[in-house]
Amino acid sequence: MGQSTTKSRRDFLKKSAVASVAAATLGSAPRVVSAASSVLPNKKADGPLVISSRNGQQSVLKAMELIQGGADALEAVVAGVNLVEEDPNDTSVGYGGAPNALGIVQLDAAVMHGPTGRAGSVACIEGIKYPSKVAKLVLERTDHVNLVGKGAQDFAVMHGFPVENLLTEQAREMWVRWRENLSNRDEYLPPHDPSDAIIGSDYVPQKRSWGTIHCSAIDLAGNISSVTTTSGMAFKIPGRVGDSPIIGAGLYCDNEVGAAGSTGRGEANLETLASFLIVERMREGDSPEAACLFACKRISDHTKVAHLLDENGRPNFNVQFYALNTAGEVGGAEIWGGNGKFAAANSEGGFLVDLAALYTRD
Ligand code: ASP
Numbered sequence: 001m002g003q004s005t006t007k008s009r010r011d012f013l014k015k016s017a018v019a020s021v022a023a024a025t026l027g028s029a030p031r032v033v034s035a036a037s038s039v040l041p042n043k044k045a046d047g048p049l050v051i052s053s054r055n056g057q058q059s060v061l062k063a064m065e066l067i068q069g070g071a072d073a074l075e076a077v078v079a080g081v082n083l084v085e086e087d088p089n090d091t092s093v094g095y096g097g098a099p100n101a102l103g104i105v106q107l108d109a110a111v112m113h114g115p116t117g118r119a120g121s122v123a124c125i126e127g128i129k130y131p132s133k134v135a136k137l138v139l140e141r142t143d144h145v146n147l148v149g150k151g152a153q154d155f156a157v158m159h160g161f162p163v164e165n166l167l168t169e170q171a172r173e174m175w176v177r178w179r180e181n182l183s184n185r186d187e188y189l190p191p192h193d194p195s196d197a198i199i200g201s202d203y204v205p206q207k208r209s210w211g212t213i214h215c216s217a218i219d220l221a222g223n224i225s226s227v228t229t230t231s232g233m234a235f236k237i238p239g240r241v242g243d244s245p246i247i248g249a250g251l252y253c254d255n256e257v258g259a260a261g262s263t264g265r266g267e268a269n270l271e272t273l274a275s276f277l278i279v280e281r282m283r284e285g286d287s288p289e290a291a292c293l294f295a296c297k298r299i300s301d302h303t304k305v306a307h308l309l310d311e312n313g314r315p316n317f318n319v320q321f322y323a324l325n326t327a328g329e330v331g332g333a334e335i336w337g338g339n340g341k342f343a344a345a346n347s348e349g350g351f352l353v354d355l356a357a358l359y360t361r362d
Helices: 010-016 021-027 054-068 071-086 131-141 150-156 169-180 266-270 274-283 288-302
Strands: 032-034 049-052 105-115 118-126 147-150 213-218 225-231 251-254 257-264 319-325 329-338 342-345 349-354 356-360
Touching: 010 147, 010 342, 032 266, 049 054, 049 071, 049 150, 049 329, 049 349, 054 071, 054 131, 054 147, 054 213, 054 349, 071 105, 071 131, 071 213, 071 225, 105 251, 105 319, 118 131, 118 150, 131 147, 131 225, 147 150, 150 274, 213 257, 225 251, 225 257, 257 266, 257 274, 257 288, 266 274, 266 288, 274 288, 288 319, 288 329, 288 356
Parallel strands: 032 349, 118 147, 329 356
Antiparallel strands: 049 213, 049 342, 105 118, 105 225, 213 225, 251 257, 257 319, 319 329, 342 349
């Protein structure tokens, strides 16, 4: 993606002279920043910034290193999440991701590029290790936004991607265990009343794994871009599309405002388009953290069917949001939390930031 449509920030460029401090901290224990302030140590520092879900601690450093070398934010965030997509031990993203109910790995990814306002995404793509790269190509080399299934795979092959077996032994064994222990609590719902509580999946983390990586960044030119990539909900119904590849749900960015992305129960996010909501709240003046909390509350208010509620009428699932704004602030929140954190990096290195929580368990 070209970098011609940049809004220039001289002070950002000055920062480019600063050598790659991020690289120096790679592998060292990240600092933890309190969510109470919801700001970085260099609040309003005019420099590049990267955020990610917690599984992206190496991704934010990679993206920051590229940005400090002059990369566009989109190029940087995609290269950052590629590290997780190719990691066979992360069973929530890309290669090694948990398969669907039939044992087939189907991946979702989306990207958004602030300076051009363009977006690209792929959903239910099979056999392609780097769905985020394909989403970037949809943005750059088509006049469309979303490609799904076989069409998405054909498009990737056209651009030289090999079709590979993405099901690792670890993920296959997870799937077999799940398959052998099926209960009546899955995603195929028999006829039921909205007040039926004992129906559908129980989202107990030990039973169903979730995971995704979201990454957003501001580059040296002050441009913002975002990516979200995932294998989606483990053992999902084949063909299920989550929030990650849906622009406005799994991610949203606006070069004049900021960016937001999410992980967690995608269905809740699809019904509220919460990443778009967060960016709009920030446009109205909310801090990133306040905007993320607003989205959590919106999902909580929106959730009405009994099988998705706990005994106190609160959602029985979790969703996390991560956001940054053009002022150089970051913030995040989750519906259920207390200990959650997300990854970030500025020109001084990588660190973890506390996620605010809408509800905590005693
Ligand atoms: N949001 C993803 C989805 O619903 C899953 C996750 O983040 O764990 O597909």
